[in-house]
Amino acid sequence: MDVHLKGLTMAFDGHETASLFKRGSAPSKVIAVNNFSATIKSGEMVSLLGPSGCGKSTTLMLLAGLYRPTSGQIIFGGEDVTRIDAEKRGIGMVFQNYALYPHLTVRKNILFPLKMKKVPKAEANKKMEEMARLVQIEHLLDRKPGQLSGGQQQRVAIARALVKEPKLLLLDEPLSNLDARLRLEMREEIRRIQLKVGITAVFVTHDQEEAMSISDRIMLMRDGILQQECHPQEMYRKPVNIFAAEFIGSPPINMLDRDGQRVGVRPEHFTLSQEQDFFTGKISHLETIGRDTLIRVQSAENETVRTFVDGNTTLKIDDTCHLSVKPENIHRFNPATGERVGDA
Amino acid sequence: MSTKAVIGRVVIYLILAMGALIMLVPFVWMLSTSLQTAHQVNIRPPIWIPIPAQWGNYSRILDFAPHFPRSFVNNLVVASIGTILELTTAILAAFAFSRLRFWGRDILFYILLATMMVPGEIMLIPNFLTIVRFEWLDTYRALIMPWAASILSIFLLRQFFLAIPEQLSYAAKVDGCRDFRFLWSIMVPLARPALVTIALLAVISSWNAFMWPLIVTNSPSMRTLPLALALFRGEAGTFFELLMAASVVVVLPMIILFIFMQKHIVAGVSRSGLKG
Numbered sequence: 001m002d003v004h005l006k007g008l009t010m011a012f013d014g015h016e017t018a019s020l021f022k023r024g025s026a027p028s029k030v031i032a033v034n035n036f037s038a039t040i041k042s043g044e045m046v047s048l049l050g051p052s053g054c055g056k057s058t059t060l061m062l063l064a065g066l067y068r069p070t071s072g073q074i075i076f077g078g079e080d081v082t083r084i085d086a087e088k089r090g091i092g093m094v095f096q097n098y099a100l101y102p103h104l105t106v107r108k109n110i111l112f113p114l115k116m117k118k119v120p121k122a123e124a125n126k127k128m129e130e131m132a133r134l135v136q137i138e139h140l141l142d143r144k145p146g147q148l149s150g151g152q153q154q155r156v157a158i159a160r161a162l163v164k165e166p167k168l169l170l171l172d173e174p175l176s177n178l179d180a181r182l183r184l185e186m187r188e189e190i191r192r193i194q195l196k197v198g199i200t201a202v203f204v205t206h207d208q209e210e211a212m213s214i215s216d217r218i219m220l221m222r223d224g225i226l227q228q229e230c231h232p233q234e235m236y237r238k239p240v241n242i243f244a245a246e247f248i249g250s251p252p253i254n255m256l257d258r259d260g261q262r263v264g265v266r267p268e269h270f271t272l273s274q275e276q277d278f279f280t281g282k283i284s285h286l287e288t289i290g291r292d293t294l295i296r297v298q299s300a301e302n303e304t305v306r307t308f309v310d311g312n313t314t315l316k317i318d319d320t321c322h323l324s325v326k327p328e329n330i331h332r333f334n335p336a337t338g339e340r341v342g343d344a
Numbered sequence: 345m346s347t348k349a350v351i352g353r354v355v356i357y358l359i360l361a362m363g364a365l366i367m368l369v370p371f372v373w374m375l376s377t378s379l380q381t382a383h384q385v386n387i388r389p390p391i392w393i394p395i396p397a398q399w400g401n402y403s404r405i406l407d408f409a410p411h412f413p414r415s416f417v418n419n420l421v422v423a424s425i426g427t428i429l430e431l432t433t434a435i436l437a438a439f440a441f442s443r444l445r446f447w448g449r450d451i452l453f454y455i456l457l458a459t460m461m462v463p464g465e466i467m468l469i470p471n472f473l474t475i476v477r478f479e480w481l482d483t484y485r486a487l488i489m490p491w492a493a494s495i496l497s498i499f500l501l502r503q504f505f506l507a508i509p510e511q512l513s514y515a516a517k518v519d520g521c522r523d524f525r526f527l528w529s530i531m532v533p534l535a536r537p538a539l540v541t542i543a544l545l546a547v548i549s550s551w552n553a554f555m556w557p558l559i560v561t562n563s564p565s566m567r568t569l570p571l572a573l574a575l576f577r578g579e580a581g582t583f584f585e586l587l588m589a590a591s592v593v594v595v596l597p598m599i600i601l602f603i604f605m606q607k608h609i610v611a612g613v614s615r616s617g618l619k620g
Contacts, residue, residue: 061514064514064518065517066514066517066518085517086514086517086518087517087518087520087521087522088520089518091518092518093514093515093518095511095514095515096511097509097511099509099511099512099514099515100515101512101515101516101530102534103530103533103534112516112519112521113519113520116519116520116521116525117520160515160519161518164519164520170518
């Protein structure tokens with residue numbers, strides 16, 4: 001099912017958050033999502049990426065029907081669902097803190113959406129077991145959520161979201177509460193399950209690496225406005241503005257001023273050269289992490305860049321080095337607007 | 345364990361034992377007196393273990409208070425229906441005040457809270473006049489209705505509901521669950537510890553209520569147990585052995601209830617926090 005968002009806008013009034021005794025402190029109006037238009041294609045995994053407060057979670061809540069948009073339309077397939085309640089949209093959702101029902105066993109948690117749909121018991125049980133097998137929690141069915149680890153709870157949450165065979169799966173920062181190793185594992189799991197079920201999915205995250213690795217497409221947001229929407233590699237190779245360039249990539253892109261333009265070069269695109277070329281400076285910091293060594297180079301003009309050199313390097317702090325870069329790896333931006341310029 | 349720790353333990357248990365003793369002595373005295381003869385009651389120092397025990401005192405309750413069984417039934421009816429009503433109104437109101445969004449919600453809640461500052465005695469006469477206007481005097485309605493909603497219970501439950509993460513209600517909505525179903529299937533089971541507390545408070549205050557039943561009932565058949573106890577204090581003096589026998593009968597259901605509910609109270613407290 002294709003999902004279309006048309007001019008979606010969500011403004012929060014100040015009084016919605018301010019309580020009786022906290023008058024005057026809250027801002028009067030916040031536009032969390034501003035004229036957001038996009039299409040999510042059937043079977044696709046799309047990431048809504050951006051810093052906190054950029055409106056990505058609000059967009060997800062709008063998709064879920066948990067918020068009513070101020071204006072704009074949400075269309076599922078051919079049907080306008082803008083005014084339809086969350087209960088009737090037939091979507092599955094996974095939350096950051098899992099939001100499992102603490103008093104119910106895993107089995108009953110997964111059965112809950114089917115019970116709401118009044119699916120006959122035998123059929124519901126069959127679906128529940130199928131889903132438990134898919135997310136690999138068959139052995140945990142009689143436990144309560146409190147007796148599970150974070151990763152296991154997340155699997156249960158995914159099973160609960162998928163068991164009613166929704167047309168759209170929404171994931172709200174599903175990995176943020178997990179530790180680093182588990183995060184990697186669950187990231188792959190979510191992708192595996194999504195591909196296996198073939199469901200259209202929207203994944204909200206503030207972690208660019210997560211978005212890059214998991215999704216077919218990334219929608220990058222900032223201050224409620226969609227900045228760029230494309231394949232992850234495309235966003236890495238051709239960021240449309242300074243914000244996109246700086247948000248994607250770790251370590252972050254190096255931004256310099258050259259010829260009246262803002263110029264960005266990714267750390268791995270610098271190469272050491274023998275003579276003076278694009279950038280010259282002294283090494284101010286050097287750290288070796290396994291295969292590579294990350295160096296920070298500071299120029300006489302007090303500009304710094306980060307780059308990688310071979311892990312077996314003989315370079316030391318305070319050594320002078322020259323860095324060159326291929327012209328096609330230089331991103332140029334208009335310093336006033338921040339927009340990308342000068343593409344052939 | 346070091347000597348110091350042992351001494352510490354001993355001191356703690358001594359203090360606890362003293363507390364238990366202070367709580368228990370009145371009950372033991374009541375039980376003991378209820379099994380004594382009229383003569384033994386007045387002996388000083390008091391007799392703790394009367395031999396032989398006068399079990400006949402219990403059957404003599406009916407001689408003095410022929411409506412005693414009826415009063416017992418009245419108490420059961422008033423306490424159980426009143427408690428069910430109080431729980432129902434508390435659950436619905438707490439849900440509205442914690443989860444629903446409507447104009448003036450918080451102001452309305454603060455007004456309700458403000459009524460808690462009004463002493464109960466002040467409301468005695470207005471409530472009585474209302475009951476009279478409704479022509480409810482001397483009925484179960486009069487005994488039950490004024491206590492069918494309790495601001496304290498609503499407040500307690502609202503605080504409990506507020507502590508339940510909002511995302512749980514989002515999850516339930518996405519799962520296709522409407523408000524009322526969510527309240528019944530998710531919020532109420534989760535709030536069980538709070539509900540047990542509210543129910544206990546409601547039952548105890550209703551069971552022991554004296555003033556209100558006294559002013560709204562006239563006929564002996566509508567009297568409740570605390571009023572029936574007053575019958576044992578006659579002009580010729582108080583029949584302590586009978587009064588205590590009747591008191592044992594009045595107190596017993598509460599003790600049984602407490603022993604039964606204790607499991608739930610402990611379960612409520614030891615239940616691990618709401619994770620997610």
